[in-house]
Amino acid sequence: MLISSVITLILGILIIPYALEFMRVPPSAYSYVREYLIILYIGIPFSFLFAASLSVIKAFGRTKLAMKLSILAIVINMILDPVMIFGLFSLPRLGVRGCCSINCYSGCNRLYNLPLYCLLWGDGDIGKSSGP
Structure with a gap:
């Protein structure tokens, strides 16, 4: 899983210029789209690992x-996106870079939310059946 995510990361970054040319991205948006995609591809391994961990939890x-962890990641993303995009609370205004950085952070955050959830609110046993 990790190897395929790294391969996807490398190939994705290498393909970006050709994909943007194929899609005829206007020159005014080209640098923003390229920057967004590079940061997005850097977060791919974390997304792959999160998807794998969710599959194990569901199994x-x-x-x-699994649903609570996904919702928590979405809420964190919704809160931090405007903060980073518009530079709220004395943080620097990052625009597109801030939006995508928070998406990558959210991917990392999802990975460590599982043990944190089990320690603080769960019973600490992922494999324990939730049914009767």
């Missing part, structure tokens, strides 16, 4: 836990 029958 153990903990579908509610």
Whole structure:
């Protein structure tokens, strides 16, 4: 899984200029789109690992836990996106770079939310069945 995500990362970054040319991205948006895609591809390994961890959690029958982790990541993303894009709370205004950085951070965040959730609110046993 990790190897395929790194291959996707490398190929994706190499293909960006050709893909943008094929899509006829206007010159005024080219640098923003390129920058966004590079940062997005850097976050690919974290997204792959999160998807794999969710699959394991669901295989153990903990579908509610998987849903809660996904919702938590979305809420964090929704809160931090405007903060980083517009530079709120004395943080620098990052625009497109801030939006994509938060998406990558959210991917990393999803990975460490699982043990944090189990320690703080869960029973600490991912494999425990949630049914009767």
